[in-house]
Amino acid sequence: MERIPILQMGRCLLVTIQVDLQDQTALRLQDDLASRIEKTGARGVLIDISALEIVDSFIGRMLAGISGVARVLDATTVVVGMQPAVAITLVELGLSLEGVRTALNVERGMQMLQTVDKEAGP
Amino acid sequence: MKQDNAAIEEILTTNEEDVLREWLAELTSSGSRRSDSAVASLSDGRELLHTLRAGIRAGADAGQFESAEAWAPARAVLDTLSGTRAAKGASAGETSHFVLSLKRPIFKRVQERAGTRPDELMNAIWLVSTVVDRMAQYTVSIFQKTREDVIGRQQQELLELSTPVVKLWDGVLAVPMIGTLDSGRTQLVMEALLQRIVDTGSELAIIDITGVPTVDTLVAQHLLKTVTAIRLMGADCIISGVRPQIAQTIVHLGIDLAGITTKASLADALALALRKAGYTVTRTKS
Numbered sequence: 001m002e003r004i005p006i007l008q009m010g011r012c013l014l015v016t017i018q019v020d021l022q023d024q025t026a027l028r029l030q031d032d033l034a035s036r037i038e039k040t041g042a043r044g045v046l047i048d049i050s051a052l053e054i055v056d057s058f059i060g061r062m063l064a065g066i067s068g069v070a071r072v073l074d075a076t077t078v079v080v081g082m083q084p085a086v087a088i089t090l091v092e093l094g095l096s097l098e099g100v101r102t103a104l105n106v107e108r109g110m111q112m113l114q115t116v117d118k119e120a121g122p
Numbered sequence: 123m124k125q126d127n128a129a130i131e132e133i134l135t136t137n138e139e140d141v142l143r144e145w146l147a148e149l150t151s152s153g154s155r156r157s158d159s160a161v162a163s164l165s166d167g168r169e170l171l172h173t174l175r176a177g178i179r180a181g182a183d184a185g186q187f188e189s190a191e192a193w194a195p196a197r198a199v200l201d202t203l204s205g206t207r208a209a210k211g212a213s214a215g216e217t218s219h220f221v222l223s224l225k226r227p228i229f230k231r232v233q234e235r236a237g238t239r240p241d242e243l244m245n246a247i248w249l250v251s252t253v254v255d256r257m258a259q260y261t262v263s264i265f266q267k268t269r270e271d272v273i274g275r276q277q278q279e280l281l282e283l284s285t286p287v288v289k290l291w292d293g294v295l296a297v298p299m300i301g302t303l304d305s306g307r308t309q310l311v312m313e314a315l316l317q318r319i320v321d322t323g324s325e326l327a328i329i330d331i332t333g334v335p336t337v338d339t340l341v342a343q344h345l346l347k348t349v350t351a352i353r354l355m356g357a358d359c360i361i362s363g364v365r366p367q368i369a370q371t372i373v374h375l376g377i378d379l380a381g382i383t384t385k386a387s388l389a390d391a392l393a394l395a396l397r398k399a400g401y402t403v404t405r406t407k408s
Contacts, residue, residue, distance in 0.1 A: 080356060084316030087351040088309075102356035104323055109356075 004029045006036050012044040012113055013037065013075075014106075018051050026062045033066060037073045043120070044113035045070050048106055050081025060095040067100040076116045077101065080109035126245045127178050133231045134175040142167050144227035149220065163220065166203055170221075173199050174253065187256035200257060204264040214265040218258040225254050285311045287318045294395045295324045296388065300333035308344035312351055319357050326398065327352050328391045332363030342377040349382050358398075360384070362391035 002025050007014040013036055015029070033045065047066070052059075067077040078101045090097065103109035134141065145167055173196035180192035187193050200221075207217045228250050236242040285307065290296045297315055301307070315327055329348065334341065345361065352359040362385040364372075372379065385391040396403060 079354075082355050084313060084320060084351075084355065087316060087354040088312060090354055091347045091351045096350045097354060102354055104319070104325065104356040108325075 003032070006032060008036075008040055008042070011042055011117060012046055012110070013040070013042045014046050014048070016048040016051075020054055021052070021059050021062075023058055026059060030062060030066050030069065034069050034073065037070060037075050042075050043117050045075050045077045046106065046109045046113060047077065047079050048081050048109075049079060049086070050083065050105070052086060053083060055086050055089055057093050057095065060090050060093060060097070064095070064097050064100060067097075071099075076113060078103050078109040078112055080104065080106055126242070126249050127181055129235065129242070129246055130228070130232070130250060131175055131178050133228065133235065134171060134178070137231055138168075138171060141224075141227045141231065142171060144230070145224050148223045148226055166199075166220075167224075169199050170196070170203070170224075170257075174257075178249075178253070185252065185256075187253065187260060196257065197260065200261050201264055204261045205268055208265050208268045214262050217261045217265055221258040221261055222254060225251065228254075281307065281310055285314055287314050289322065289324070290328065290392055291395065291399075293322075293324045293399060294326045294328065294392070295319065295322065296328040296330060296391075298330045298333060298388075302336070303334055303341045303344050305344065308348060312348045315348070316351060316355060319352065319355055324357060326358045326360065326395050328360045328362055328388065328395065330363040330388045330391070331361060331368070332365070332388070334363075334368075337368045337371055337377075339375055339377060342372065342375075342379070346379075346382070358383075360391045360394060362386070362388045 002019065002022070004015060004017060004025060006029075007016075013033065015033065019025075021029075036042070037045065045066070047063070049063075063079060067079075070077045079097070080103045082102065101112060103112050142164070146163060149163065177193050177196050183190060187197075203220075204217055207220075229247060232243060232246045232250065236246060285297065285299075288296050288298070295315065295318055297311055299311065315329075318324070319327060329345070331337070331345075337345075349359045349361070360383045361379075364384050364386060383394070385394060393403075
């Protein structure tokens with residue numbers, strides 16, 4: 001089974017989704033990410049979905065789920081690089097991902113995480 | 123049936139010029155044709171008669187004029203005829219009248235030939251009548267189709283014209299919405315705007331609804347969808363150009379625009395956008 005790699009950059013975790021997500025892969029990513037946040041004490045999670053072309057309601061819910069889990073573990077999640085078609089699909093599915101932060105690209109997402117981290121203090 | 127076909131074919135072959143002349147005379151006497159188009163009618167008429175004869179010779183069924191292979195040349199002639207006349211501004215009635223006038227000269231010839239044999243006369247007239255009626259119907263439907271194509275193309279152009287995405291400032295896009303918002307237009311605007319956000323990396327989009335005449339629950343829902351999609355992409359959205367009446371309508375309808383920044387005018391929205399981006403505007407002249 002495929003596994004989405006999770007990279008660590010300082011106090012942030014970086015996840016780049018390069019393939020179309022299968023349900024199992026997505027569930028495994030959620031598990032992996034939760035344990036990595038716990039292990040590394042990361043304060044921010046950046047999920048890059050710019051290569052993701054197809055989403056369904058499950059993936060949409062999973063994104064919201066990851067964000068929720070990370071928040072409980074005191075980490076901020078930013079979803080970056082969503083394609084227009086994906087955004088329209090999610091809206092049509094009625095998933096507005098309330099509470100999930102979004103940014104246009106990885107650079108701005110990183111900036112956002114650093115600002116949030118600074119505000120929150122050491 | 124075969125016999126009737128042969129009879130009609132013979133009439134059309136031997137009396138072609140007579141039929142044609144009487145046909146045009148019929149058109150002129152009914153007063154619907156001007157003299158300048160008579161020349162065009164003559165060549166049109168001859169061509170149509172030829173294809174009609176070919177169709178009858180092939181023994182094609184008049185009932186299947188729209189689909190039968192043997193009628194294809196006749197259909198092609200009618201296609202161009204109807205198309206050019208529509209372009210010249212003739213009405214559908216005039217074009218079908220042109221075809222229907224063919225009945226009388228042919229009926230006359232049929233009567234001369236088979237006037238004493240009622241059965242044969244009846245069959246031949248029925249055959250000619252069916253074919254000519256079908257041809258007239260066909261011209262009308264082609265005429266209508268040509269017009270509908272024009273309308274469809276105009277609608278498409280109207281859609282494209284009414285949804286420009288303009289760049290107001292570095293990182294600020296604006297869409298001036300004009301006309302009633304329906305789901306088709308919202309979809310188009312949303313796609314165009316989201317694509318431009320990706321292309322330009324803009325962080326803020328302003329949707330100006332000054333040109334939207336009414337805002338009801340459906341329109342509001344479309345706006346909400348667009349705003350949500352923009353937020354999902356990682357950009358912000360301001361709705362501007364909310365007129366006082368529209369603000370009242372929104373409140374009376376109980377539409378929840380919480381979480382969406384709204385401004386009265388595009389200028390206010392731009393000012394907010396500049397402030398958010400850290401710009402200040404100062405006046406150098408006093």
